[in-house]
Amino acid sequence: MLNPYLPYPVRIAEVRTETEDKTLRTYALDFLHERDAAAFAYRPGQFAELSVAGAGEVPIGIASSPTEGTRLLFTVFRAGTVTSRLHQMREGDLMGVRGPLGNGFPLQSHEGKNILIVAGGYAVTTLRSVMVWLQHPQNRSRFGEVDFVYGARTPGMLLYRDEMNAWSQTAGVRCHITVDREAPGWTGLTGFVPAVVEQLAPDPHNAIALVCGPPAMIRFTQPVLDARGWQGDQIFLSLENRMKCGIGICGRCNVGHQYVCKDGPVFSKAELDLLPAEY
Amino acid sequence: MRHRILSKDSLAGFLEELRAEYTVFAPRQDTKVPSKTVWKELQQDEVPDFRFVNTDMSPKHFMFPQSECMLRYEDPAAPVLAPVEHDSRKRLLLNVRPCDARALAFMDTVFCQDQRTNDAYWQEKRNRTVMVGLACNNPCPTCFCHQANSGPHDETGLDLLLVDLGNRLLAKPLTEAGKSMAAGLPDAEEEDILRGKELMQRAHEAMPPVIATDNLEHRTLLELYNLPYWKRVCETCINCGTCTFVCPTCHCFDIQDETTPDGGKGRRVRNWDFCMAPLFTLHTSGHNPRGEKAARVRQRFMHKYKYIPMRQPAEVGCVGCGRCVRLCPVNIDIRDVINAMNQG
Numbered sequence: 001m002l003n004p005y006l007p008y009p010v011r012i013a014e015v016r017t018e019t020e021d022k023t024l025r026t027y028a029l030d031f032l033h034e035r036d037a038a039a040f041a042y043r044p045g046q047f048a049e050l051s052v053a054g055a056g057e058v059p060i061g062i063a064s065s066p067t068e069g070t071r072l073l074f075t076v077f078r079a080g081t082v083t084s085r086l087h088q089m090r091e092g093d094l095m096g097v098r099g100p101l102g103n104g105f106p107l108q109s110h111e112g113k114n115i116l117i118v119a120g121g122y123a124v125t126t127l128r129s130v131m132v133w134l135q136h137p138q139n140r141s142r143f144g145e146v147d148f149v150y151g152a153r154t155p156g157m158l159l160y161r162d163e164m165n166a167w168s169q170t171a172g173v174r175c176h177i178t179v180d181r182e183a184p185g186w187t188g189l190t191g192f193v194p195a196v197v198e199q200l201a202p203d204p205h206n207a208i209a210l211v212c213g214p215p216a217m218i219r220f221t222q223p224v225l226d227a228r229g230w231q232g233d234q235i236f237l238s239l240e241n242r243m244k245c246g247i248g249i250c251g252r253c254n255v256g257h258q259y260v261c262k263d264g265p266v267f268s269k270a271e272l273d274l275l276p277a278e279y
Numbered sequence: 280m281r282h283r284i285l286s287k288d289s290l291a292g293f294l295e296e297l298r299a300e301y302t303v304f305a306p307r308q309d310t311k312v313p314s315k316t317v318w319k320e321l322q323q324d325e326v327p328d329f330r331f332v333n334t335d336m337s338p339k340h341f342m343f344p345q346s347e348c349m350l351r352y353e354d355p356a357a358p359v360l361a362p363v364e365h366d367s368r369k370r371l372l373l374n375v376r377p378c379d380a381r382a383l384a385f386m387d388t389v390f391c392q393d394q395r396t397n398d399a400y401w402q403e404k405r406n407r408t409v410m411v412g413l414a415c416n417n418p419c420p421t422c423f424c425h426q427a428n429s430g431p432h433d434e435t436g437l438d439l440l441l442v443d444l445g446n447r448l449l450a451k452p453l454t455e456a457g458k459s460m461a462a463g464l465p466d467a468e469e470e471d472i473l474r475g476k477e478l479m480q481r482a483h484e485a486m487p488p489v490i491a492t493d494n495l496e497h498r499t500l501l502e503l504y505n506l507p508y509w510k511r512v513c514e515t516c517i518n519c520g521t522c523t524f525v526c527p528t529c530h531c532f533d534i535q536d537e538t539t540p541d542g543g544k545g546r547r548v549r550n551w552d553f554c555m556a557p558l559f560t561l562h563t564s565g566h567n568p569r570g571e572k573a574a575r576v577r578q579r580f581m582h583k584y585k586y587i588p589m590r591q592p593a594e595v596g597c598v599g600c601g602r603c604v605r606l607c608p609v610n611i612d613i614r615d616v617i618n619a620m621n622q623g
Contacts, residue, residue: 241568276504
């Protein structure tokens with residue numbers, strides 16, 4: 001009998017400190033057993049429960065793309081019990097991964113469309129998965145133009161900086177990276193994400209938007225998209241409710257009749273409009 | 280399947296035969312609090328109780344223990360979690376009330392939704408448990424099973440249903456396991472079967488309609504969610520969670536890791552949890568989507584009577600057992616809440 005609570009054992013292959021305040025680290029994980037790697041077939045936008053024996057589990061979005069091979073990437077903010085323990089762990093240490101969980105972004109059903117990606121802060125992690133996936137030769141030709149808007153408080157808080165430079169070189173992909181205010185050495189955009197989106201004036205025709213970020217960013221980005229005629233079924237958001245089981249049983253992440261862990265974490269704006277704002 | 284007759288005089292022998300195959304549990308008077316009936320292992324020569332109203336705690340803990348070890352690690356140098364050994368003993372729950380059996384059948388749909396995510400812990404216990412029900416001939420005033428997808432003689436989820444005819448029990452096999460249990464019993468007479476039907480009829484008649492749910496399906500989720508009523512019902516609630524613990528269909532849980540003081544061994548445990556607890560939905564960031572008490576009280580009733588029917592048409596997350604009505608320390612009555620939701 002399959003046991004959906006049993007994590008796959010993984011070894012930490014690499015730990016990379018992402019931000020200057022050291023609160024965000026990216027963990028590269030290798031499966032201990034090849035059969036587990038094969039069983040862990042995922043899509044961009046899904047998440048997994050990272051499991052540290054003795055501390056517990058924490059749901060984290062998958063930052064790697066399935067097009068990158070079987071090594072998994074997770075960028076983890078140090079906040080609670082499990083993430084603090086994780087931040088003490090080193091390369092070579094063993095931990096667990098349970099998943100993949102959730103629905104992921106509905107990319108396959110939007111082939112041929114332009115894609116607008118809006119990310120704020122460390123919510124960019126699952127969107128990294130999308131960006132890498134979209135740039136894979138097999139996928140790039142199946143979608144239109146990609147606009148990637150991403151903002152952080154300071155240049156030192158930007159994740160995946162080196163990679164983003166490379167993304168900008170891909171044909172049909174445009175990166176619009178911003179920081180809240182001017183900073184020494186920063187020559188890129190400044191200002192909040194919604195303002196950058198407004199300036200970009202994205203055309204809703206034959207397009208979808210994937211939006212992840214802090215509630216304030218989402219709240220101020222929404223009217224910008226509304227004003228340009230984006231409809232609720234063109235906008236997809238990823239929720240972050242507290243979860244435990246990850247498979248729609250333990251009842252913790254309910255938003256109305258939906259389970260964020262099983263039916264989400266990605267919901268269209270149209271779906272969310274029918275639900276109470278318990279997220 | 281043919282109805283059989285089990286005389287109460289021959290009950291001891293019948294149970295003895297069952298005990299050869301199963302560990303038998305049944306509701307018994309609590310030795311510490313005589314007014315309470317609790318689930319206990321039925322020892323040899325112990326006579327089952329046929330007059331109890333119902334246990335305070337439902338039999339859900341047989342499949343979903345209040346605290347359960349899921350995984351463990353033995354070696355701190357290689358802290359990889361491994362599953363715990365399952366108990367393999369077959370169990371028989373005797374005199375399960377129909378509402379509780381119906382609740383367990385509902386819980387099957389929660390714990391076992393699809394092949395990939397079937398809850399291994401629930402399923403293995405369910406697979407080795409058979410249930411013999413005892414029909415309710417005298418429903419208590421807090422019961423409303425007949426309006427909550429069950430009934431005093433409901434057969435759902437049972438292997439065998441017993442109907443107390445006085446000094447004899449009418450035994451109705453419902454599955455192959457039930458048929459095999461009753462195989463050695465004599466056939467029931469036509470008048471026994473008629474008497475059983477009469478008792479069922481009488482039990483139904485003794486239960487007046489107490490809830491109205493006709494509008495719930497048509498009201499939108501947000502319409503029900505925004506009822507001003509929720510502020511009123513939450514005024515008395517003390518968020519103690521009693522209703523959820525005694526509820527046979529409440530299934531929320533938490534998962535926690537426990538480590539021995541020397542840090543040598545550890546285990547992952549799941550414990551009952553409940554939506555009334557303020558920490559239930561609290562994010563690490565401090566944001567709480569259900570930070571207000573009214574939101575938490577609403578969650579319990581909305582989950583049972585709106586969210587579950589939206590996911591599983593014709594289903595509700597309640598079997599009308601009446602435990603929450605009976606045991607709520609501040610007298611919140613789910614029947615009033617349902618009626619208020621229905622009226623708007």
